[in-house]
Amino acid sequence: MNAEIIAVGTELLLGQIVNSNASYLSKELALLGIDVFNHTVVGDNDKRMREAVKIAEERADILIFSGGLGPTQDDMTKQVLADHLGLPLAVDKATEQKVVQYHADMEREMSENNRLQAVVIEGATVLKNETGLAAGMYVEHEGKKYILLPGPPNELQPMFDNEVRPILAKLTEDSDQLVSRVLRLFGIGESQLAAQLETIIDTQTNPTIATYAEENEVSIRITAKGQDQDQCNQLIDQMEKQVRDIVGDYIYGVGSETSLAQVVRDLLVNKDYRLTAAESLTGGLFQSSLVNIPGLSLNFIGGLVSYSEGIKESVLGVSEETIEQYGVVSSECAEEMADKVKEMFDADIGISFTGYAGPKEVDGDKAGIVWIGLAVTGRETQTYYYHFGKDRNGNRKRSVLTGFDLVRRLLLELPSQKK
Amino acid sequence: MNAEIIAVGTELLLGQIVNSNASYLSKELALLGIDVFNHTVVGDNDKRMREAVKIAEERADILIFSGGLGPTQDDMTKQVLADHLGLPLAVDKATEQKVVQYHADMEREMSENNRLQAVVIEGATVLKNETGLAAGMYVEHEGKKYILLPGPPNELQPMFDNEVRPILAKLTEDSDQLVSRVLRLFGIGESQLAAQLETIIDTQTNPTIATYAEENEVSIRITAKGQDQDQCNQLIDQMEKQVRDIVGDYIYGVGSETSLAQVVRDLLVNKDYRLTAAESLTGGLFQSSLVNIPGLSLNFIGGLVSYSEGIKESVLGVSEETIEQYGVVSSECAEEMADKVKEMFDADIGISFTGYAGPKEVDGDKAGIVWIGLAVTGRETQTYYYHFGKDRNGNRKRSVLTGFDLVRRLLLELPSQKK
Numbered sequence: 001m002n003a004e005i006i007a008v009g010t011e012l013l014l015g016q017i018v019n020s021n022a023s024y025l026s027k028e029l030a031l032l033g034i035d036v037f038n039h040t041v042v043g044d045n046d047k048r049m050r051e052a053v054k055i056a057e058e059r060a061d062i063l064i065f066s067g068g069l070g071p072t073q074d075d076m077t078k079q080v081l082a083d084h085l086g087l088p089l090a091v092d093k094a095t096e097q098k099v100v101q102y103h104a105d106m107e108r109e110m111s112e113n114n115r116l117q118a119v120v121i122e123g124a125t126v127l128k129n130e131t132g133l134a135a136g137m138y139v140e141h142e143g144k145k146y147i148l149l150p151g152p153p154n155e156l157q158p159m160f161d162n163e164v165r166p167i168l169a170k171l172t173e174d175s176d177q178l179v180s181r182v183l184r185l186f187g188i189g190e191s192q193l194a195a196q197l198e199t200i201i202d203t204q205t206n207p208t209i210a211t212y213a214e215e216n217e218v219s220i221r222i223t224a225k226g227q228d229q230d231q232c233n234q235l236i237d238q239m240e241k242q243v244r245d246i247v248g249d250y251i252y253g254v255g256s257e258t259s260l261a262q263v264v265r266d267l268l269v270n271k272d273y274r275l276t277a278a279e280s281l282t283g284g285l286f287q288s289s290l291v292n293i294p295g296l297s298l299n300f301i302g303g304l305v306s307y308s309e310g311i312k313e314s315v316l317g318v319s320e321e322t323i324e325q326y327g328v329v330s331s332e333c334a335e336e337m338a339d340k341v342k343e344m345f346d347a348d349i350g351i352s353f354t355g356y357a358g359p360k361e362v363d364g365d366k367a368g369i370v371w372i373g374l375a376v377t378g379r380e381t382q383t384y385y386y387h388f389g390k391d392r393n394g395n396r397k398r399s400v401l402t403g404f405d406l407v408r409r410l411l412l413e414l415p416s417q418k419k
Numbered sequence: 420m421n422a423e424i425i426a427v428g429t430e431l432l433l434g435q436i437v438n439s440n441a442s443y444l445s446k447e448l449a450l451l452g453i454d455v456f457n458h459t460v461v462g463d464n465d466k467r468m469r470e471a472v473k474i475a476e477e478r479a480d481i482l483i484f485s486g487g488l489g490p491t492q493d494d495m496t497k498q499v500l501a502d503h504l505g506l507p508l509a510v511d512k513a514t515e516q517k518v519v520q521y522h523a524d525m526e527r528e529m530s531e532n533n534r535l536q537a538v539v540i541e542g543a544t545v546l547k548n549e550t551g552l553a554a555g556m557y558v559e560h561e562g563k564k565y566i567l568l569p570g571p572p573n574e575l576q577p578m579f580d581n582e583v584r585p586i587l588a589k590l591t592e593d594s595d596q597l598v599s600r601v602l603r604l605f606g607i608g609e610s611q612l613a614a615q616l617e618t619i620i621d622t623q624t625n626p627t628i629a630t631y632a633e634e635n636e637v638s639i640r641i642t643a644k645g646q647d648q649d650q651c652n653q654l655i656d657q658m659e660k661q662v663r664d665i666v667g668d669y670i671y672g673v674g675s676e677t678s679l680a681q682v683v684r685d686l687l688v689n690k691d692y693r694l695t696a697a698e699s700l701t702g703g704l705f706q707s708s709l710v711n712i713p714g715l716s717l718n719f720i721g722g723l724v725s726y727s728e729g730i731k732e733s734v735l736g737v738s739e740e741t742i743e744q745y746g747v748v749s750s751e752c753a754e755e756m757a758d759k760v761k762e763m764f765d766a767d768i769g770i771s772f773t774g775y776a777g778p779k780e781v782d783g784d785k786a787g788i789v790w791i792g793l794a795v796t797g798r799e800t801q802t803y804y805y806h807f808g809k810d811r812n813g814n815r816k817r818s819v820l821t822g823f824d825l826v827r828r829l830l831l832e833l834p835s836q837k838k
Binding site for chain 2: 010015016018019023026029038040041051052058072073086114131154277279282285287288290291292295297298301305308314345359362392
């Protein structure tokens with residue numbers, strides 16, 4: 001069974017946005033054991049959309065569309081498809097009610113074209129949109145399957161996850177199962193990782209193993225084929241053990257949705273430690289990443305963005321002497337920042353970030369020099385030196401992740417404080 | 420004249436990487452006035468690649484390939500195309516020399532398959548690869564043009580820039596120019612915007628106008644065709660004026676790379692105002708967005724992440740009475756937070772964020788209720804109430820952007836303090 005992904009939208013053809021939906025869907029379809037042999041992108045154009053559908057019908061069993069389900073004139077995916085299939089359109093009452101209610105709640109005037117988002121192809125299984133208004137659709141017609149999803153990724157992904165995956169899983173029930181596990185690593189580069197895992201990589205059959213580099217991290221994907229999930233997972237367990245024996249120290253978590261911030265959050269909550277931060281170059285990014293996930297307010301109570309030199313002294317209380325003698329980007333300053341913010345927020349752990357974010361035009365050769373301070377109750381405050389690259393936002397992100405990894409490793413050592 | 424972009428690579432169909440090359444090329448082609456009506460992705464498969472080429476030849480004048488030029492077994496783009504066109508392959512001596520030299524310099528053993536990267540379609544214009552080894556190609560054959568580029572973006576982009584652009588510019592010399600301008604809006608939904616611009620949208624010919632929804636923002640793209648850039652810009656100016664007459668209040672900037680944070684930053688620097696923030700639910704995201712761009716440290720000196728209730732009192736100084744009487748998510752608390760942080764950081768403007776980020780499971784119906792406080796020297800502190808959605812990170816991002824828009828509008832009113 002194979003699928004073709006058809007992304008609809010002139011903005012894609014103008015290069016205004018990247019087709020991330022195709023990648024997301026491809027990954028998910030691969031896990032379901034469904035082959036994808038073609039991606040297609042067409043614009044908001046009736047004729048060319050029809051042509052794309054006809055071509056796809058020649059070579060795919062499942063056609064998955066993203067985009068073109070909105071309320072404007074350019075949105076025509078369901079209209080074109082309905083006409084092509086010779087099926088009428090109809091209003092889905094539940095979706096219509098939701099659209100009307102949304103505008104009432106927001107105390108916002110609703111223009112009539114919004115109702116279009118509740119129009120579906122007659123006979124379709126309506127796919128609920130939890131994060132937006134436009135209804136998705138699943139249509140079976142003359143042996144082919146058509147799935148219509150909204151364009152915005154934050155609407156498409158939950159809809160696929162909740163509504164489409166069960167449908168496709170049922171379609172592929174009798175095929176081999178594919179199960180993937182992703183190991184997440186920090187602190188090692190991809191070519192080094194590939195070199196260390198060379199033997200495993202060269203001798204792989206089932207499971208398969210592949211390394212991927214992301215910004216500042218690497219991951220390992222182990223994929224097993226088998227008759228059922230259990231058999232797959234057993235094969236993966238074996239290979240995972242081999243991998244951990246070699247590079248286990250760098251593995252911080254499992255799962256493609258896991259993040260260093262999430263792992264730190266879980267450790268803070270489970271071991272009941274309070275964390276605070278004083279951020280200079282990172283400007284709030286560390287703390288912001290931490291509060292992505294709810295349920296943290298007992299263990300992260302707040303922190304400081306001490307962006308300028310003056311604020312480090314006046315608000316945070318770093319001594320004038322320290323700054324005059326060593327400068328703000330120094331081991332001494334990082335140490336004091338960590339100690340002071342820990343005290344100010346009455347925390348168990350205080351982390352500080354000070355450095356030259358760059359770019360090169362602003363900070364010259366100093367761009368990328370970062371000190372991270374880590375103060376812990378009952379231990380000597382440590383400071384860590386890094387010399388990253390020249391890219392400002394790259395340095396900020398890398399500093400934040402490095403900070404999270406330091407806190408993670410620290411928390412793994414510390415005893416639990418949970419009562 | 421139109422082009423089709425064909426990206427080659429099974430890793431794309433497995434969703435391992437995103438097709439950023441198609442976006443890059445589309446943007447560049449649009450600027451050259453070359454229409455792109457289709458993107459296609461195929462895997463490292465002879466048969467399906469040929470099919471894609473045949474389909475593209477039916478509908479495009481220019482076929483641009485990315486990927487499949489490397490030294491491994493999976494790399495077959497030039498071989499498949501040469502065979503399809505009935506042209507032989509030949510070794511390009513200059514490229515071969517470069518490949519051999521590279522390995523000698525690196526003291527690296529060169530496996531013979533590396534020489535493949537110097538093989539080109541006979542008669543092709545060889546496109547030099549400045550950042551990698553594989554040669555690119557430009558082939559004219561029976562009225563069609565074929566451009567073969569390497570997959571890695573850091574090889575493709577310079578090759579396009581240096582080698583391909585001049586060729587395409589020559590091809591389009593006598594054609595019309597295409598110029599686009601993007602207007603950025605905040606505070607209005609896409610369907611409302613489309614409704615207000617209905618007349619302009621319905622009567623468009625040249626320029627064309629389209630609306631796009633992004634997360635929390637909308638944009639308007641006006642694209643004009645003309646003999647030269649000046650003529651295009653004049654046409655765009657006329658339509659932009661019509662648009663501003665209707666929805667100008669929501670337009671915060673021009674350009675697809677512009678952001679609310681950037682606009683606020685520029686206003687802070689140009690009018691010389693100091694800004695600080697006390698962030699609760701947003702957790703540092705507002706401040707972090709501000710420091711994305713360098714050069715701000717005189718106008719943003721720092722701020723607070725006052726995540727928990729206790730910190731609002733102990734560090735920020737919000738009175739216990741206020742919190743007991745009104746709660747932390749209230750107009751009164753937002754007002755005091757803004758006043759206190761402005762005082763603490765000795766700023767001209769203090770902004771505060773307090774609310775229930777959600778999700779629904781945590782905050783129930785209160786999810787999405789946000790108060791933003793805005794304190795300005797010499798003015799009465801204002802507070803603003805919002806009821807956003809149920810998505811935690813959506814609410815945080817939306818709060819941040821709403822905060823930026825409030826600061827933006829405020830700064831537009833205030834007189835410059837610059838000496």
